Amino acid sequence: MALKGRSAMRIGAVAVALGLLAWNHFHVRERTVATTPAAAPATAGAPLPPAKPRSWTLGRVTLRACELQQPNSGLSTAAWCAKFPVPENRADPHSRVIELNLALLRSRAQVADRDMLVFLAGGPGQAATDSAGTVAAVLQSLLAHRNVLLLDQRGTGGSNALTCPSSDDASGQDDSAGFDPARLRAAVASCLRQVQTHADPRYYTTTIAAQDLEDVRKALGAPRFDLIGVSYGTRMAQQYLMHYPDAVRSVVLDSVVPNPLVLGETFAQNLDQALKAQFARCTAEPACKQKFGDPDQTLYQLRDTLRANPHQVSFRDPETYQTVKRVLSEDSLASVVRMFAYTPATAALLPLSIDAAAHGDVGPLLGQAKILSGDLADLMGSGMQYSVICSEDADLLRPRPQDANTILGTHMIDALKAVCSVWPKGTRPVDFHQPLKSGKPMLLLAGQYDPVTPPRYAEEVAKGLTDARVLVLRGQAHSVMAAGCAPQLIQHFVERLDPKTLDASCLKRLRPTPIFIDFNGSTP
Numbered sequence: 063m064a065l066k067g068r069s070a071m072r073i074g075a076v077a078v079a080l081g082l083l084a085w086n087h088f089h090v091r092e093r094t095v096a097t098t099p100a101a102a103p104a105t106a107g108a109p110l111p112p113a114k115p116r117s118w119t120l121g122r123v124t125l126r127a128c129e130l131q132q133p134n135s136g137l138s139t140a141a142w143c144a145k146f147p148v149p150e151n152r153a154d155p156h157s158r159v160i161e162l163n164l165a166l167l168r169s170r171a172q173v174a175d176r177d178m179l180v181f182l183a184g185g186p187g188q189a190a191t192d193s194a195g196t197v198a199a200v201l202q203s204l205l206a207h208r209n210v211l212l213l214d215q216r217g218t219g220g221s222n223a224l225t226c227p228s229s230d231d232a233s234g235q236d237d238s239a240g241f242d243p244a245r246l247r248a249a250v251a252s253c254l255r256q257v258q259t260h261a262d263p264r265y266y267t268t269t270i271a272a273q274d275l276e277d278v279r280k281a282l283g284a285p286r287f288d289l290i291g292v293s294y295g296t297r298m299a300q301q302y303l304m305h306y307p308d309a310v311r312s313v314v315l316d317s318v319v320p321n322p323l324v325l326g327e328t329f330a331q332n333l334d335q336a337l338k339a340q341f342a343r344c345t346a347e348p349a350c351k352q353k354f355g356d357p358d359q360t361l362y363q364l365r366d367t368l369r370a371n372p373h374q375v376s377f378r379d380p381e382t383y384q385t386v387k388r389v390l391s392e393d394s395l396a397s398v399v400r401m402f403a404y405t406p407a408t409a410a411l412l413p414l415s416i417d418a419a420a421h422g423d424v425g426p427l428l429g430q431a432k433i434l435s436g437d438l439a440d441l442m443g444s445g446m447q448y449s450v451i452c453s454e455d456a457d458l459l460r461p462r463p464q465d466a467n468t469i470l471g472t473h474m475i476d477a478l479k480a481v482c483s484v485w486p487k488g489t490r491p492v493d494f495h496q497p498l499k500s501g502k503p504m505l506l507l508a509g510q511y512d513p514v515t516p517p518r519y520a521e522e523v524a525k526g527l528t529d530a531r532v533l534v535l536r537g538q539a540h541s542v543m544a545a546g547c548a549p550q551l552i553q554h555f556v557e558r559l560d561p562k563t564l565d566a567s568c569l570k571r572l573r574p575t576p577i578f579i580d581f582n583g584s585t586p
Contacts, residue, residue: 115127118142118166118168120166120209120282120283121280121281121282121283121284122281122282122283123144123146123164123278123281123282124144125142125143125144125166126142126143126144127140127141127142127143128140128141128142128143128165129141130143130165130191130192130194130195130212132192132194132195133192137195138195139167139194139195139198141165141166141167141168141191141194141212142165142166142168143163143164143165143166144164144165145161145162145163145164145220146161146162146163146164146277146278146281147159147160147161147162148160148161148162148216148274148277150222150261150262150265151262151265152265152270152273158262160216160221160222160261161220161221161222162213162214162216162220162221162222162274162278163189163191163213163214163219163220163221164211164212164213164214164278165190165191165194165211165212165213166209166210166211166212167194167197167198167201167205167209167210167212168209169205169206169207169208169209170205170206171206171207174207174208174209175207175208176285176286177208177285177286177287177288177311178208178209178210178211178279178282178285178286178287178288179201179204179208179209179210179211179287179288179290179556180210180211180213180275180287180288180289180290181193181197181201181210181211181212181290181291181292181295182215182289182290182291182292182295182296182298182299183215183218183292183294183295184292184293184294184295184317184541185218185293185294185444185446185447186215186268186294186444186446186447186450186451187217187218187444187446187447188218188294189214189215189218189219189220189221189223190212190213190214190215190218190219191212191214191219191220192219193212194212196544197210197212198210199544200543200544200548200549200552201290201549201552201553202549203549203550203553204552204553204556204557208288208556211278211282211287213274213275213278215271215274215298215446216265216266216270216271216274216446217261217266217271217444217445217446217449218444218446222260222261223444223446224257224261224263224266224444224445224446224448224449225444225445226252226253226256226257226444226445227256241393241473241476241477243476243477243480246477246480246481247480247481247483247484250448250480250481250484250485251484253445253448254445254484254485254486257445261445262486263445263448263449263485263486263488264449264453264486264487264488264489265449265488266445266446266449266450266488267449267450267453267454267488267489267490268297268298268301268450268454269301269305269489269490269491269494270488271298272298272301272302272305272306273305275298275302276302276305276306276309279306279309284309286309286310286311287302287309287310287311288310288311288312288313288314288556289302289303289310289312289313289314290313290314290316290543290552291313291314291315291316292316292317292541292543293316293317293319293514293515293540293541294319294450295316296315296316296317296318296319296515297319297321299313299315300315300321300498300523301321301494303498303500303502304493304496304498307500307502310502311502311503311559312502312503312504312505312555312556312559313500313502313503313504313505314504314505314506314507314543314552314555314556315504315505315506315507315520315523316507316541316542316543317507317508317509317512317514317515317540317541317542318506318507318508318515318519318520318523319515319519320497320498320519320522320523321494321495321496321497321498321523322495322496322497323519324455324458324459324460324495325450325451325454325455326451326455326459326474326475326478327455327458327459327460327462327475329470329474329514330462330465330468330469330470330471330472330474331462331464331465331468332512332513332514332515332516333399333400333403333468333469333470333513333514334465334468334469334470335516336403336511336512336513336516336539337358337361337399337403337412337469337513338358339510339511340403340409340412340511341356341357341358341361341412341413343574343577344357344413344577345357347577349579350413350577350579353417353579353580354413354414354416354417357412357413357416357417360413360416360417360420361399361416361469362469363420364395364416364419364420365392365395365396365469368390368391368392368395369392372389372390372391372392373389373390374387374388374389374390375387375388375389375390375424375428377424377425377428377429378425378429379429379432380429380430380432380433381432381433388428390419390424390428393473395469396469396470396471396473397431398427398428398431399412399416399469400469400470400513401431402415402430402431403511403513403539404513404514404539404540404541405539405540406511406537406538406539406574406575407575408430409511409539409575410574410575410576410577410578410584411426411430411578413577413578414426414577414578414579414580414581415427415430426581445485448481448482448485449485449486449488451478451481451482452478452481452482452485452486452487453487453488453489453490454490454494455478456478456479456481456482456487457482458495459475459478459479460475461475462475497522497523497525497526498523498526498527499526499527500526500527500528501527501528501529502527502529503529503530503555503559503560503561504524504527504529504530504531504561505530505531505533505551505552505555505561505564506520506523506524506530506531506532506533507520507533507535507542507543507548508520508532508533508534508535508542509534509535509538509539509540509541509542509545510534510535510536510537510538510539510574511537511538511539511574512538512539512540512542513539513540514540515540517532517534520532520534529561529562530561530562531561531562531564531566533548533551533566533569535548535569535572536569536570536572536573536574537572537573537574537575538572545572546568546569546571546572547568547569547571548569550568551564551566551568551569
């Protein structure tokens with residue numbers, strides 16, 4: 063995502079992506095899950111070992127051995143893949159048939175447990191299969207006895223993706239011009255024309271995707287599901303649980319989106335609160351305060367300067383090492399700062415990067431943003447985001463003049479309104495935004511400094527649950543299930559279904575990432 067020329071699509075698409083950025087930056091080592099043990103080398107004259115099976119039938123689904131390539135890397139994860147046909151419009155038996163892309167990470171056990179883990183990706187717009195390596199690493203202990211389902215939600219990845227490849231020219235937006243609703247509507251209309259060549263955007267909502275997941279479950283032999291949702295995936299998990307409670311054994315919600323929440327409405331407020339909490343760490347540390355003063359004040363002074371005078375800057379691209387020029391504006395600053403806030407490591411760089419930019423050196427801020435934004439490239443122009451938000455939330459968005467002076471300002475709501483004035487809308491069930499009520503065992507995880515789904519959201523959802531536990535991970539931000547001992551806690555929870563008595567004392571060892579005083583690190 064270049065900072066120049068894509069701000070229209072960035073505001074309308076990437077800024078509403080709840081989970082992808084942090085999920086792709088989990089601090090775990092990706093490892094391949096082997097589907098069969100490695101064969102011993104053949105000795106001279108010995109019979110060759112039997113060929114590895116290339117297909118696997120589970121229920122009515124025939125899967126074939128495959129490798130899931132991880133985005134922006136040379137890594138891949140061994141899996142078993144299949145295409146699963148479903149009607150695009152479930153109310154019309156003669157409607158177009160689309161194929162869903164599904165993959166299974168196969169258990170290492172000869173006979174796996176009956177229940178099946180299901181990873182529900184964030185976004186809206188992330189493909190579950192793109193996270194195969196990270197999922198395999200986080201759930202490696204559970205894979206000893208359980209299979210893991212990765213289903214690209216309709217409109218993502220290999221499931222008839224509603225993507226609109228964008229370019230600087232296509233967006234028609236100059237960062238120095240600021241937010242322009244007319245240009246945003248034109249960019250969205252262009253995206254819509256591309257999508258409508260192979261899809262009807264009205265049928266790519268969370269509710270319909272939940273029906274897809276239930277059809278897949280039945281076809282796989284009707285196992286009970288252990289749902290693991292991250293960010294937007296927690297909305298999907300709650301909707302599936304509401305409609306198919308007997309199909310669910312347990313639920314893990316990481317970075318929780320409450321059912322009543324209107325996506326986009328509180329983004330500015332949540333980011334502002336998270337930044338202030340992070341910056342307060344700096345002002346509380348003598349060395350940090352001496353070096354940077356008040357980072358919050360510096361950030362807003364830089365914002366005001368760019369509001370009055372957006373201008374072209376030069377910096378060295380950390381990937382190509384070439385000098386590039388970009389327009390740095392109030393909007394691009396907000397986008398970059400929001401990206402930094404998603405993970406503890408990048409948030410720890412913010413005071414240093416903001417201070418450098420305020421003194422004329424934009425390289426640290428924009429260089430790191432270039433790396434982060436590369437992970438968002440596949441999410442740019444995701445029509446699936448538009449289908450979800452325009453159908454499920456947009457009509458409930460209310461003006462928030464109190465956000466006008468925050469870093470994100472009021473552009474989020476204005477942008478979503480502009481997008482949804484163009485994008486077709488699907489049907490939202492009347493009970494869609496009702497708070498979840500359930501007695502299923504549930505574990506809710508939240509990051510202390512989450513800039514988009516703060517811990518209070520998990521606490522809100524827990525009020526309607528009778529067998530649940532909320533764990534707030536100290537020093538963490540968005541998407542936390544790979545942090546510290548969280549994978550072990552998830553394993554114990556799924557195996558024992560004991561959220562209220564789960565020993566979570568290991569989380570006390572978590573600490574915030576120390577704030578960088580310079581590029582050698584923090585103070586000793």
